[in-house]
Amino acid sequence: MSGKGRNDFLKRLETGHIIGDGAMATLMHQSGLPARTCFEALSVKDPKLVTEAHIAYLAAGSTVIQTNTFSGNRLGLERYGLDNQVWEINRSAVKVARDAIATFAEQSNQEQEAFVFGTIGSTADIKTPDFVDKGAKMSLRFLFEEQLTALLEGGVDGVLLETFADLNELQIAVETVRRLTDLPIIANLSPEVIGVTRDGHPIDEAFAVLEGEGADVVGLNCRLGLSGILRTYESIDLNPTSHYAAVPNSGLLHLVDGDYSYTGNADYFATIGSELIQKGVNYIGGCCGTTPDHIRALVKRLDAAPLANGRVGQGMLSAGTSNRVEISEKPSAISLDNNGAPPKKSIIEKAKEEPTIIVELDPPKVLDVEQYLDATKMLKQAGVDAVTIADNSLGTVRISNIAIASLIKELGVEPLVHVACRDRNLIGQQSHLMGLHVLGIHNILLITGDPSKFGDLPGATSVYDVSSTDLTKMVKKLNNGIAFSGQPLKQNSRFVVGTSFNPHVRNFNRAIDRLRRKLEAGADYVMTQPIYDIRLFEKLARAVEEFDVPVFVGIMPMISWRNAQFLHNEVPGIQIPEEILLRMNKDSKEAAVEEGLLISQELIDEALLHFNGIYLVTPFLRSELTAHLTRYIHDVKAPVR
Structure with a gap:
């Protein structure tokens, strides 16, 4: 469905659910690329690698492919000395995604229906104090507008805004995108605790603000993980006329032998994804740590037992599933009294x-x-x-x-x-x-x-x-x-x-x-x-x-x-x-x-x-x-x- 527009995407949501793709950077990191790689630049430097990743998600059942542009703004690329290549990198990323759809259709001998969404990520984790102090709102609008212009010129079907911890920044991003295009907008918050954004807004209220700015789909991605995103949706009442997204990590990030990896297997991802659809979520994809296997497992689960979207609002969190319990190690020790004298037995x-x-x-x-x-x-x-x-x-x-x-x-x-x-x-x-x-x-x-x-x-x-x-x-x-x-x-x-x-x-x-x-x-x-x-x-x-x-x-x-x-x-x-x-x-x-x-x-x-x-x-x-x-x-x- 390459090149289709706003109405096609929204009709699909109204009649059922849409399955997005999964992680790009962590997938390529797991294939051997160093974590410090500028993954966005690979659309120019190694387009074949990015194409193969897109094709793997298409083969798994994704009907939305994100461009490889999460940190493709001027500030994100500046870390690698590539701040003058915003246009080239973002245009190339759209082309790579389009070519992947065409290549997969040719390889599978069938016409593949898929949307290409231009991805724009939060700048919060890369802004410098100087940037924040000097006209942050104007600077944010410039960063978003510059990247968006390149994506629109490349011919995306929609825009996906993701991993925004603060409502304020995402609100600016949605307003900027809606001012320049009428294409569908998915706007994903990425809170760090259940039920509230980092800048203190309840999630349901934040969703209403984003819809007011013009977002077609509002949702959650990344940090809370599978269980946290499910619990957040269970804690709010969903509007039956709204569209909701969930794009969780495959699990929680951890460090093993100096390398980053994620917990959460494909079957668990599929289980939680099914529950999210039952709660009323229309759009399901994967964030950090997810792979084509995770998407394939979810598609297979849904094909085996089709679900009707619901609209369930629990109004309160489930007992026994609060924030992740930290399992760090604890010491035994020699205790001393206030005078520094050791007790009889440590x-x-x-x-x-x-x-x-x-x-x-x-x-x-x-x-x-x-x-x-x-x-x-x-x-x-x-x-x-x-x-x-x-x-x-x-x-x-x-x-x-x-x-x-x-x-x-x-x-x-x-x-x-x-x-x-x-x-x-x-x-x-x-x-x-x-x-x-x-x-x-x-x-x-x-x-x-x-x-x-x-x-x-x-x-x-x-x-x-x-x-x-x-x-x-x-x-x-x-x-x-x-x-x-x-x-x-x-x-x-x-x-x-x-x-x-x-x-x-x-x-x-x-x-x-x-x-x-x-x-x-x-x-x-x-x-x-x-x-x-x-x-x-x-x-x-x-x-x-x-x-x-x-x-x-x-x-x-x-x-x-x-x-x-x-x-x-x-x-x-x-x-x-x-x-x-x-x-x-x-x-x-x-x-x-x-x-x-x-x-x-x-x-x-x-x-x-x-x-x-x-x-x-x-x-x-x-x-x-x-x-x-x-x-x-x-x-x-x-x-x-």
Whole structure:
């Protein structure tokens, strides 16, 4: 349907749903191109590669092909010295998409009906402070208009605006596009939390504003992922006369061995995509991490069981499926009293002799800490040995963990503080550690930290001056009274350093080798990601026996069927056996919570046969669940074999 216009596209939406394509940059990155490649320029430099990607999506069943122009504006191309090639790159991208449709039709011996939409992405993550300060609105209109003009001259069938975290910027983009063309406009917000844009507008109100500016389809893409986008649509009432889009990532972005990849398989993508159509979404595509396999699975699912679009507004979020639970590792530690005198038995020492419980409780995202402190008191009464405090997990801004650690220490609770490599250069890192020492907080967990693009300020810089292994060595220097620079500190710090381990990897032995290097660097104990496969405990115990350090195995109670699906499909580092997933499919929320606790108790029973250290992860600040499991452990107190 190449060259068709506004009415053709909207008629298709009114009579059913349209399947878009998937990711371009991450797809080509997965094929071997470096992450720092200017993918937009490939339409000029290597059009065959881009053509092949388009054809793969057409073959999978896509009927909308996006031009390879997400950051094809002057500001985005300036990073690669290509700011004077806006017209050439965008025109070429349209031609490549058109040629791909023609080539596929010839290869398949059939006329392929497909729209070509010109893609324009947000500039928020690439704007400089100088750009923002100097007439941002005028500059934004110039950037959008310049790129759009090239796309229109190339002959697109519509315009897709995507990955806009702020309503204000997307509103300017829609207004600019509508002023210059009457072609269909898809306008996708990319919020970082469910239900509200980054600049504070409720999603349903933001949709109404965008429609008022002239958007034909309003929707969500990218950051929230599959579950988050579905939950957002469930939380609002959909207008039966409006058209809605959902273009989620395949899962959540994570870093493995220095390379970026996404969780979420094709079958899960198809499942959530089907649910989105049932909720009333008309346009479904894929964002980061999606591939032709994801689109093919969705098309196959819809062909097997055609769905009628609905208009469902739940008015409230489903319990048990709130923001992704961070699974970063937590330390055990030597706790010191206010006078610096060690207690009779440290957590490390205790874990070598008897069950020892560490509970994760992430700091609040808001300034109100009352609920957090109440949860901490509940855990203390239950008998936890320490509370772990993440360091802006997933790149999401939370109250400083050094402040929270100070507060819970006043309550008589032992704090275990995470220190991420992401947010501080070595100056800030040493200063932070010195501050912890002065406050009498000596239990730390050193982690790499999820890249800042995961979080609610994706334009923030990820520092990563050193790895967590290198930082471990440097902290041990502090324990010897030597600063990172080699200068004397006049006192020795007393840090006990934890490190993390993910047993859910394809190459388990290789992961053990990495763990060995961390321990050789000086780590004092190990914390694992949550484990749901009961068979893993014995395998892990045998693998770490040579190290002779305490290991705290992760246990996280699930609270709903959807929560279990989300953890399995979207959270890096977690795998849940099929039989466990099926057990969580209950008729009521209460039954699901009860089953989740029962599963956790069974896992604890097995874990305590091999380990004394138990690391409980609190889901969604539901401290009553981890308090229940803490009491259960105290009642069981199974001996280590």
